[in-house]
Amino acid sequence: MDQTQKNDDFSSARWTRPKRFDRNLVVIGAGSAGLVSAYIAAAAKAKVTLIEANKMGGDCLNFGCVPSKALIKSARVAHQMRHADHYGLEAVEPNVPFSAVMERIHKVIAEIEPHDSVERYTGLGVEVLEGYAKLIDPWTVEVVLNDGSTQRLTTRSIIIATGAQPFVPPIPGLAESGYLTSDTLWERLRDRPTAPRRLVVLGGGPIGCELAQSFARLGSEVMQIEMAPRLMMREDEDASALVEASMKADGVNVLTNHKAVGCGVNGDEKWIEVEHGSVRRRIGFDEIIVAVGRAPRLKGFGLEELGIKVDRVIETNQYLQTLHPNILAAGDVAGPYQFTHVAGHQAWFASINALFGDLKRFKADYSVIPWATFTDPEVARVGLSEAEAKEKNIPHEVTRFGIDDLDRAIADGAARGFVKVLTVPGKDKILGATIVGEHAGDLLAEFVFAMKHGHGLGKILGTIHIYPTLAEANKMVAGQWRRKHINGFLLSLLERFQTWRRG
Ligand SMILES: Cc1cc2nc3c(=O)[nH]c(=O)nc-3n(C[C@H](O)[C@H](O)[C@H](O)COP(=O)(O)OP(=O)(O)OC[C@H]3O[C@@H](n4cnc5c(N)ncnc54)[C@H](O)[C@@H]3O)c2cc1C
Numbered sequence: 088m089d090q091t092q093k094n095d096d097f098s099s100a101r102w103t104r105p106k107r108f109d110r111n112l113v114v115i116g117a118g119s120a121g122l123v124s125a126y127i128a129a130a131a132k133a134k135v136t137l138i139e140a141n142k143m144g145g146d147c148l149n150f151g152c153v154p155s156k157a158l159i160k161s162a163r164v165a166h167q168m169r170h171a172d173h174y175g176l177e178a179v180e181p182n183v184p185f186s187a188v189m190e191r192i193h194k195v196i197a198e199i200e201p202h203d204s205v206e207r208y209t210g211l212g213v214e215v216l217e218g219y220a221k222l223i224d225p226w227t228v229e230v231v232l233n234d235g236s237t238q239r240l241t242t243r244s245i246i247i248a249t250g251a252q253p254f255v256p257p258i259p260g261l262a263e264s265g266y267l268t269s270d271t272l273w274e275r276l277r278d279r280p281t282a283p284r285r286l287v288v289l290g291g292g293p294i295g296c297e298l299a300q301s302f303a304r305l306g307s308e309v310m311q312i313e314m315a316p317r318l319m320m321r322e323d324e325d326a327s328a329l330v331e332a333s334m335k336a337d338g339v340n341v342l343t344n345h346k347a348v349g350c351g352v353n354g355d356e357k358w359i360e361v362e363h364g365s366v367r368r369r370i371g372f373d374e375i376i377v378a379v380g381r382a383p384r385l386k387g388f389g390l391e392e393l394g395i396k397v398d399r400v401i402e403t404n405q406y407l408q409t410l411h412p413n414i415l416a417a418g419d420v421a422g423p424y425q426f427t428h429v430a431g432h433q434a435w436f437a438s439i440n441a442l443f444g445d446l447k448r449f450k451a452d453y454s455v456i457p458w459a460t461f462t463d464p465e466v467a468r469v470g471l472s473e474a475e476a477k478e479k480n481i482p483h484e485v486t487r488f489g490i491d492d493l494d495r496a497i498a499d500g501a502a503r504g505f506v507k508v509l510t511v512p513g514k515d516k517i518l519g520a521t522i523v524g525e526h527a528g529d530l531l532a533e534f535v536f537a538m539k540h541g542h543g544l545g546k547i548l549g550t551i552h553i554y555p556t557l558a559e560a561n562k563m564v565a566g567q568w569r570r571k572h573i574n575g576f577l578l579s580l581l582e583r584f585q586t587w588r589r590g
Pocket residue numbers: 115116117118119120121138139140141142143144145146147148150151152153155218219220221248249250251269294384388417418419420425426427428429430461
């Protein structure tokens with residue numbers, strides 16, 4: 088819906104537009120969306136101010152992608168030590184000084200921090216203010232700086248890039264049980280000598296799965312509670328089944344179809360009550376991580392006062408403009424996806440439309456959006472899943488190659504998973520691809536590129552892939568598609584030709 092067309096009550100005419108502006112652009116939030124927006128604006132020679140209330144780099148660097156991937160790596164090494172006999176070495180039970188694992192995570196964050204730092208962005212020509220921003224009118228932003236002082240800025244355009252935060256469900260007793268979230272766990276568990284002994288992970292989405300598997304591999308007894316019938320509901324059943332089997336093999340006790348209904352503390356013993364059908368039971372734990380989704384940060388900084396709807400995400404049009412066309416939104420706060428690379432992608436549209444929208448606007452393009460969940464095996468997808476194609480009645484053909492048959496995967500002891508490609512019936516045009524397996528997130532790039540640039544499976548088949556690599560799986564699936572579509576008439580002609588040539 089084009090927000091710029093409606094809601095006269097809050098049209099900009101209600102406020103007095105300054106005759107001139109201090110800045111071209113103010114960006115609120117220095118996470119993935121805000122950093123990229125500010126970077127592009129500075130590159131376009133705009134006077135741009137970036138405001139961050141908490142940590143430069145936002146959730147991805149400080150609480151999300153970076154710490155979780157660093158944790159996954161340590162957990163994977165522990166897993167490999169435990170299963171070293173698969174590679175002809177002696178298997179050993181790893182000794183896990185948990186605080187050292189956490190220290191490494193903080194070192195990794197510190198090593199990446201300079202990429203997103205105040206110094207770097209200042210050097211790029213961005214003015215960075217550390218403080219909390221609030222919209223006063225469609226062209227004025229007030230910042231309460233970390234030193235307690237206040238500053239008011241006037242600007243032609245504003246980008247809201249305030250991100251999202253863990254959603255905490257209203258489960259009775261949860262607050263009293265002292266729950267952890269992705270925002271808090273990296274600090275709260277930092278100095279522990281060992282991983283929590285009994286850990287409940289609430290939620291079976293990407294965060295829940297990545298964390299549950301990692302903690303299990305680092306020695307926790309993990310109970311993962313998911314109210315849906317399976318883990319990773321957004322992915323096809325065959326993909327989530329492989330992940331679930333692998334998590335169970337790692338010792339995660341996966342309880343699907345279980346809804347958390349209450350928590351409590353009896354003396355030193357914390358418990359969570361879960362409901363499965365009509366049966367309720369209590370599970371004791373030492374720590375609980377809540378990972379049941381992320382809610383956009385929408386309230387408390389002036390959006391409501393400007394009439395911008397804040398129900399679920401910031402309502403924007405296809406150009407990422409709110410009902411005030413000079414106020415735009417990007418990243419988790421705008422939806423519909425919650426990924427760092429999508430936040431960065433939206434930032435291009437938001438910043439270009441913010442700076443030049445009155446001359447030319449660009450619609451945010453969501454036609455080819457990839458993502459991966461970094462469980463072991465990884466699950467990566469671009470475009471349609473099989474379930475979505477069926478649900479939307481989209482004609483499609485499925486071609487599947489089992490990675491268990493791939494030379495390099497066999498040599499690496501990683502012979503599991505698949506590449507599944509959906510194509511237009513009778514054509515090689517790719518509608519979607521799902522890869523489950525080692526490095527699936529990296530392998531998917533070829534399909535993302537092909538879809539983005541309109542190349543079909545024929546082009547992938549016609550491309551040399553290095554032997555022996557995991558990437559050959561992409562060529563294999565294309566080869567399988569080709570074999571299904573061989574022209575029978577041509578083949579019989581060929582056979583007759585060869586027979587004739589033998590005399
Ligand atoms: C555990 C975990 C793992 C993840 N793993 C991945 C992954 O592997 N790959 C992936 O693509 N995505 C991953 N994500 C998602 C990814 O972190 C987010 O999609 C991404 O950080 C969104 O960026 P953003 O700029 O929209 O918001 P954020 O990174 O949340 O940045 C918003 C910033 O705005 C600031 N802010 C808010 N309000 C104000 C205000 N009024 N004034 C000033 N500043 C304000 C906040 O302090 C924050 O720093 C993960 C998330 C989590 C939690």
